[in-house]
Amino acid sequence: MIISTKMAEAINEQINAEIYSSYLYLQMAAWLESSGFVGAAKWMRKQTEEENKHAMKFFDYVLNRGGKVILKSISAPEGLDTWKKPLDIFEQAYKHELNVTKKIYNLLKIAQSEDDPATIEMLQWFVKEQVEEENSTNLIVEQLKMAGDSKGALLALDHQLGKRE
Secondary structure: OOOOHHHHHHHHHHHHHHHHHHHHHHHHHHHHHHOOOHHHHHHHHHHHHHHHHHHHHHHHHHHHOOOOOOOOOOOOOOOHHHOOOHHHHHHHHHHHHHHHHHHHHHHHHHHHHOOOHHHHHHHHHHHHHHHHHHHHHHHHHHHHHHHOOOHHHHHHHHHHHOOOO
């Protein structure tokens, strides 16, 4: 079965959202690294790579189902002018992941309304992925809150974040 036009258009929007996520996290990595948080910057660079993979998973899915991929402009990342410390960045990352989850759930609703079991099945991977994404960013937010302004705690957390594979 060929993917419906409505479903392909919705997934094309998600491709854009995933690439925006990659772009946002890359900007966050740049800020973190230039501020001396090289471990957190490495974590964000890995997040950038992961978001690119998500975009390509959607990209390939549309093509494999006989749909058309139509790429659109990527907006500049928001928040750069408000970041003062790593906590600001990770709080924004967490809120961003909550928003991405809503987008995935919306795709599921569309797939259900289009009676598209293949897309519903494919989206289950993303539902599980978003649970992990929300959990990991929220955990870092909570740890940064605990660290407060303690330079030692921030350095230890930065070191830990740098170990992400």
